[in-house]
Amino acid sequence: MNNLGFAGKIARAFIDSKLTPLIVGASLLLGLFSVLATPREEEPQIVVPMVDIYLPMPGSSPKEVEERLVAPFEKKIWEIKGVEYIYSASRPGMGIVTVRFVVGENMEQSLVKLYNKVMSNRGLLPPGSGDPLVVPKSIDDVPILSLTLWSERYDHHALRRVARELTDELQKADNVAETEIKGGLSRELKVSLDASRLASYGLTPLSVMGALEKGNVAQRAGAISSGNRDYTLDAGNFLTDAAGAGRLVVSAKEGRPVYLSDVATVTDGVQEPTDYVFFGVGPAAAHKGIRGGAADYPAVTISVAKRKGANATWVAEELVKRVEFQKGKIIPSEMQVTVTRNYGETAKEKNDELLFHMFLAALSVTILIALFMGWR
Known part of the structure; x- marks a missing residue:
């Protein structure tokens, strides 16, 4: 017994100790808590910052979008530290650049670096293009x-x-x-304009469109005070049905209002698929x-x-x-x-299968130790 090494001395201290059952029980409870508290995930929970950049350019062909919009921004994005891959796609009027950073890069810092790089190079945007839109993506x-x-x-x-x-x-x-x-x-309210009726009232589709935009508005118009009370005033209303839309005044002729139903047919139905x-x-x-x-x-x-x-x-x-x-x-x-x-x-299912095999492995190791090293 005097020739015991460091491991033997530790084992001897715990063999007869009354704390050993408590430590074993606490370890089992801690393991059970870990099994129950650990989130069960289908997708791997790794940090891989990925961001989509939408570059609109209305009226342009895919080749124009690629050469004048996507390619210049790709070169600038490669200057960012931590960028691993860049994917891009061009379609009529729109370019999409997907940036993937190295695994483990901080998501917030990567997004800030990319956003600053894109916005600081807005001078690369050709005439007629829209503002870039930066959209982060996550495994969640x-x-x-x-x-x-x-x-x-x-x-x-x-x-x-x-x-x-x-x-x-x-x-x-x-x-x-x-x-x-x-x-x-x-659901959709569909307005079908009648060209002959528009011409008879001297209206154009653009003028009717402007009247629809102005008439489909509800906003705060102010407030009045009376008897130690304040009353808020709301002006306008949204178009919610065909009857209400048909009563919208789009113009006036000879001192009489011209309603939308006078120049168009309004139907309450569903959108075109x-x-x-x-x-x-x-x-x-x-x-x-x-x-x-x-x-x-x-x-x-x-x-x-x-x-x-x-x-x-x-x-x-x-x-x-x-x-x-x-x-x-x-x-x-x-x-x-x-x-x-x-x-x-x-x-x-995958988590339960993993726990089952871990239990079998632990049980097998315990049996082997008991057989070859003794119960104690």
Whole structure:
């Protein structure tokens, strides 16, 4: 016993110590707390500053945008310390430059350096171009949950209306950063001008457009005081329906007002579609509880991103519970909701598998030590 080394002396001190069970118990509790408190993530939580720069140049071809706008800014951006990659794309009237910094660079400092470099070189902007727009990107911008609303009965417009109300409810949940609705058709007031009626009143489309812009305004007009009270005055009103828009005065002729309905037809409907979103039911739909035939149904998708550092599993579970609670209230009974992406669930599966293998490894090491070194 007198020939024990440093490790042996430590082991002898703890073998008979009454603090050993307490230390072991505290270590187990600390490990359990770490397992529960560590956020479960699908995407790697590494700091990789990435920024998009939008360079508008209306009326220009992609080649002009690339040569006169994108290329000069690329050369200046390469001067920034920490820039690793630059990607660019040009399209009619717009150039997009994506800047990626070295892994581990500070996000705020990288954004400030890039913003200062872009704004200090505004002299490179050719005549007719707009102001640059700098938009930072993050791994947390990736949606963790996607919900697809689809129905055999309701159209794209009705689906989007329900999706907007459902989005408002989802944003009330904790740690929700951003929501986005993809697909569907928004409500729109459409004004169809009649050329002959415009000519009879001596009006032009531009004059009617100016009247619409001025008439679709609500603002504070001042205040009056009476009886020790102040009353605020509001002037104007927004155009909310076809009847109200038709009563808008766009001009006057021979002392009589000319209404919008006199020179145009106003309809309250939906916008012209720019894209379509449909939901198709596959052969495995019945095994996942999805009802539907073989047709493609109108659909709208809601994507939700979480805040930085939040547990993706907990956030996704809370959002799914809120959706289930709104069925029969905001969501009609004939409208289906399908979870088309759930990074919280996949992150939980991977995390549970990792913990299981770690437990097996720890158990195997413990058994080997007990067999070859003794129980003590």
